[in-house]
Amino acid sequence: MYSVKEPDAGTPERKSSEQVTLEIDGRAVTVPAGTSVMRAAADAGVRVPKLCATESLEAFGSCRLCLVQIEGRRGYPASCTTIVEPGMKVKTQSDPLAKLRRGVMEMYISDHPLDCLTCPTNGNCELQEQAGVVGLREVRYGFDGANHFKQAEKDTSNPYFDFDPAKCIACSRCVRACEEVQGTFALTLQGRGFESKIASGNTDFKSSECVSCGACVQACPTATLVEKSIVERGQPDHSVVTTCAYCGVGCSFRAEVKGSEVVRMVPNKDGHANHGHSCVKGRFAWGYATHKDRITKPMIRRSIHDPWREVSWDEAIAYAASEFKRIQAEHGRGAVGGITSSRCTNEETYLVQKLVRAAFGNNNVDTCARVCHSPTGYGLKTTLGESAGTQNFDSVEHADVIVVIGANPTDAHPVFASQMKRRLRAGARLIVIDPRGIDLVRSAHVEAAHHLQLRPGTNVAVINALAHVVVTEGLYAESFVRTRCEQPAFDKWKAFISDPRHAPEVTEEITGVPAAELRAAARLYATGGNAAIYYGLGVTEHSQGSTMVMGIANLAMVTGNIGRPGVGVNPLRGQNNVQGSCDMGSFPHELPGYRHVSDPAVRALFGAAWGVDIDSEPGLRIPNMFDAAIGGSFKGLYVQGEDIAQSDPNTQHVFAALESLECLVVQDLFINETAKFAHVFLPGSSFLEKDGTFTNAERRISRVRKVTPPLAGKADWETTLALAEALGYPMQYTHPSQIMDEIARLTPTFTGVSYARLDELGSIQWPCNDRAPGGTPVMHIDEFVRGKGKFVITEYVATQERVNRKFPLILTTGRILSQYNVGAQTRRTANNTWHDEDRLELHPHDAEQRGIKDGEWCKIVSRAGETVLRATISERMQPGVVYTTFHFPGSGANVITTENSDWATNCPEYKVTAVQVSPTTEPASKWQRRFGEFSEQQDALLPPQSDPR
Amino acid sequence: MDALKLVQMANQIATFFESDPDPAAVHDGIAGHIRRFWDPRMRRALLQHIDEQAGEGCRPAVLAAIAANRENLTPAR
Numbered sequence A: 001m002y003s004v005k006e007p008d009a010g011t012p013e014r015k016s017s018e019q020v021t022l023e024i025d026g027r028a029v030t031v032p033a034g035t036s037v038m039r040a041a042a043d044a045g046v047r048v049p050k051l052c053a054t055e056s057l058e059a060f061g062s063c064r065l066c067l068v069q070i071e072g073r074r075g076y077p078a079s080c081t082t083i084v085e086p087g088m089k090v091k092t093q094s095d096p097l098a099k100l101r102r103g104v105m106e107m108y109i110s111d112h113p114l115d116c117l118t119c120p121t122n123g124n125c126e127l128q129e130q131a132g133v134v135g136l137r138e139v140r141y142g143f144d145g146a147n148h149f150k151q152a153e154k155d156t157s158n159p160y161f162d163f164d165p166a167k168c169i170a171c172s173r174c175v176r177a178c179e180e181v182q183g184t185f186a187l188t189l190q191g192r193g194f195e196s197k198i199a200s201g202n203t204d205f206k207s208s209e210c211v212s213c214g215a216c217v218q219a220c221p222t223a224t225l226v227e228k229s230i231v232e233r234g235q236p237d238h239s240v241v242t243t244c245a246y247c248g249v250g251c252s253f254r255a256e257v258k259g260s261e262v263v264r265m266v267p268n269k270d271g272h273a274n275h276g277h278s279c280v281k282g283r284f285a286w287g288y289a290t291h292k293d294r295i296t297k298p299m300i301r302r303s304i305h306d307p308w309r310e311v312s313w314d315e316a317i318a319y320a321a322s323e324f325k326r327i328q329a330e331h332g333r334g335a336v337g338g339i340t341s342s343r344c345t346n347e348e349t350y351l352v353q354k355l356v357r358a359a360f361g362n363n364n365v366d367t368c369a370r371v372c373h374s375p376t377g378y379g380l381k382t383t384l385g386e387s388a389g390t391q392n393f394d395s396v397e398h399a400d401v402i403v404v405i406g407a408n409p410t411d412a413h414p415v416f417a418s419q420m421k422r423r424l425r426a427g428a429r430l431i432v433i434d435p436r437g438i439d440l441v442r443s444a445h446v447e448a449a450h451h452l453q454l455r456p457g458t459n460v461a462v463i464n465a466l467a468h469v470v471v472t473e474g475l476y477a478e479s480f481v482r483t484r485c486e487q488p489a490f491d492k493w494k495a496f497i498s499d500p501r502h503a504p505e506v507t508e509e510i511t512g513v514p515a516a517e518l519r520a521a522a523r524l525y526a527t528g529g530n531a532a533i534y535y536g537l538g539v540t541e542h543s544q545g546s547t548m549v550m551g552i553a554n555l556a557m558v559t560g561n562i563g564r565p566g567v568g569v570n571p572l573r574g575q576n577n578v579q580g581s582c583d584m585g586s587f588p589h590e591l592p593g594y595r596h597v598s599d600p601a602v603r604a605l606f607g608a609a610w611g612v613d614i615d616s617e618p619g620l621r622i623p624n625m626f627d628a629a630i631g632g633s634f635k636g637l638y639v640q641g642e643d644i645a646q647s648d649p650n651t652q653h654v655f656a657a658l659e660s661l662e663c664l665v666v667q668d669l670f671i672n673e674t675a676k677f678a679h680v681f682l683p684g685s686s687f688l689e690k691d692g693t694f695t696n697a698e699r700r701i702s703r704v705r706k707v708t709p710p711l712a713g714k715a716d717w718e719t720t721l722a723l724a725e726a727l728g729y730p731m732q733y734t735h736p737s738q739i740m741d742e743i744a745r746l747t748p749t750f751t752g753v754s755y756a757r758l759d760e761l762g763s764i765q766w767p768c769n770d771r772a773p774g775g776t777p778v779m780h781i782d783e784f785v786r787g788k789g790k791f792v793i794t795e796y797v798a799t800q801e802r803v804n805r806k807f808p809l810i811l812t813t814g815r816i817l818s819q820y821n822v823g824a825q826t827r828r829t830a831n832n833t834w835h836d837e838d839r840l841e842l843h844p845h846d847a848e849q850r851g852i853k854d855g856e857w858c859k860i861v862s863r864a865g866e867t868v869l870r871a872t873i874s875e876r877m878q879p880g881v882v883y884t885t886f887h888f889p890g891s892g893a894n895v896i897t898t899e900n901s902d903w904a905t906n907c908p909e910y911k912v913t914a915v916q917v918s919p920t921t922e923p924a925s926k927w928q929r930r931f932g933e934f935s936e937q938q939d940a941l942l943p944p945q946s947d948p949r
Numbered sequence B: 001m002d003a004l005k006l007v008q009m010a011n012q013i014a015t016f017f018e019s020d021p022d023p024a025a026v027h028d029g030i031a032g033h034i035r036r037f038w039d040p041r042m043r044r045a046l047l048q049h050i051d052e053q054a055g056e057g058c059r060p061a062v063l064a065a066i067a068a069n070r071e072n073l074t075p076a077r
């Protein structure tokens, strides 16, 4: 269906209300003003030869292959850099043009090793193709003169692509891609004329600034920059459009396939979230899908100390169902539950919550958003009326002021970060609110106007101070507030926020943010034009996470920064389908579409469709499940694609809870940490093995398409169907599209969504219904979803997690570019090249005081537990604050984090843990040693595995 | 369920709603939140703790909110 080669119009699309008509080779064509002659020709169906131009980059005009003749003009202008004019008459073919082009080509080829037959891009190479197009038949200069290709050495240091300078034609497409598309500026074109060559600084690719996004590889017209997978496996024979299964950006990709084997993932230039860009994870780190650790046979065991036994699907499903039924008979209907996954599709998530509600008969269903964005759901619903971000990503292109709070987009949402950086380079101002000096604060051609480097745990005090300045200095949008918001709530809030206790001069003591800096930031946000807020888990994962989300919404409303492009409140979602899994009713108090289970009309609707009575009581949230398990009232759990044992806080408590379950069913690709406590293992399917949809951070629903058959024989949705049937609740679907049809029937914000519509439009941002048949890029335009916006009083309350003499430092956690979350996927790829262990980052001052040396072991102790990591000493930290990632289970980052949580949603307070750090010679804590032994025992209980490839 | 944890959770909820100057809104806020988000066994355990331990550890606003909304908070089964 999808051809591997795609047309390339040569220069970027231009948008203009003015249209220009011209003639190309006698054909009339009308294009927006500002379009290049080359692109206009492509529109007219005329291909002008080209080498240095490609439509993802601004024209450069260096190769001179695209020359044309224009009536009334002298010479031969380059069509890529010449802009159309009304009435222009262009000729793209003539004898002199052909001769010129052959001459240009001859120059290139005389300095090129012609090993096409053994070249990885043979058959898919622009140089080769253009040589054919211009009809090159001889190369008069001979190959014996000065050339590059004989002395050039290959750089194979990057694990995913090679750089072979011998094949470089110095078109600088890679350099421009790195600058314009990615914004990293890792490459340069050194020297001039014949001497010019591409360099990754003064070092190899791996040690350079390169973040391995692949944009340069994508842009390269020859085999100079080429994927190792293509070198190894050859060119693909077809491609399938699908969606990345990593972060909440939700990039669209073309999976390029040879037979049934994926040989390359290339970002889809028609992708609405990524416009042809990608990051190292989606582009290159997909090898986990066929990693030897994949478990492809169902397994069961009676106790977690027994060896696993491989069984048939039927036996595994029957055993799981009989155990759940037994537990319910013995301990009551509420003794079992399920956890849906933000990594699975909407359809799969919907089925798991339906199984819990219809087959288990309770509301004990929760999802990993509990530990990340549940406060977003609560906070935005309360203030604006909908549990979702207000904008599309492209909205950032209209922003004049960008505020980034508790998020690190260059690492966690890299493709959106590139788009944001492009806007910042074009002049938008940046405010960063973060305890750490994240990359955005200062990077190539980007510098924050204000960095409010607050103490962890004082977000609410900062947001209140910002609002205080806006209100007391009279900078607020009075008419917006009057027409769009609830007046009594605003009056109450205004009195609250105007109180001098919120003045930055007072809060400085608590937050550590200098008052003058904060005032300046508030003024910039309120008066700098369109101001947009982007935030991440540094906002939500606090005891006041929900309060902070509401504080953000208050600030956006009071300045009128809501309801049009360029503004808004934008949660950056961690995982690919966090938004979707929440939309699909994964919370224990809400049915799909965020409707509370206590609402009889909603229950009646779903009850009638599902043929059951739906419980009107809210169910257990994940931390409540753990407590209930330890308390003895919760005994059985079905976990789809989630690793609660690694990701949830206070590991020792989580382990104790999992150990007390009588039946734990884990459905996953790998034996993850949770599966080590399981009694039934159901093999999962990767995103390449199934059909479905993901919903990204901008509410965009995109198709996931089956590229290869499921390795274990069942797609995840089929497994849930089988389990439901064995529980006595058969569901009749033969394809995920039918599940989406049911969701659309039952959910007012989804009524216009179907697979046919998705194929037609490419992707859809919900709400999509009669009122918005094409979807909704920007929400709350004329009125808020709840009618009038509601200001909420957001008093700052210090966390109970206090530093003291024993625990004088604050630990905060986060993630890095190359690894993803618990690492189950990325740890099984060459991404480990960049990050193969979690480390403790700390300020030189704190390190010196304690005698801790860079790269050496240090012990981290909190009220919950202790662990040992290597230290990295870094000025990015402020004194008193230390930081780590949680990608490797053995690091035990969550052994230290506590069970403190958000007051409204129980989202854990990962971002604030009081700790002490000291040097040690022991490379493991007691917990780490026990964990190591336990993991070894569990590995020994597995049957021998055959390589799934 | 661990009663102390539930008390702590209820207190945290109370701390948020207490910033509303209107006491009725404070009580409605606390009770409403618990009713909307707590599974029945959690509510039952909190009520039991309040009855048996004289509400030990609970903020006054929690006790007042629960006293005023006892029936609504008591699970049917």
Ligand code: SF4
Pocket: A112, A113, A114, A115, A116, A117, A119, A120, A121, A122, A123, A125, A126, A127, A128, A167, A222, A223, A224
């Ligand atoms: S880069 Fe292109 S022209 Fe050069 S050897 Fe390879 S296929 Fe041939």
Ligand code: SF4
Pocket: A174, A177, A178, A182, A184, A185, A186, A187, A209, A210, A211, A212, A213, A214, A215, A216, A217
């Ligand atoms: S992979 Fe990306 S970051 Fe690295 S050099 Fe190429 S464009 Fe730049």
Ligand code: SF4
Pocket: A244, A245, A246, A247, A248, A249, A250, A251, A274, A278, A279, A280, A281, A282, A283, A413, A414, A415, A416
């Ligand atoms: S991980 Fe995120 S940014 Fe990277 S390719 Fe996937 S969706 Fe895009």
Ligand code: FES
Pocket: A049, A050, A051, A052, A053, A060, A061, A062, A063, A064, A065, A066, A067, A078, A079, A080, A081
């Ligand atoms: S394509 Fe126009 S100058 Fe290279």
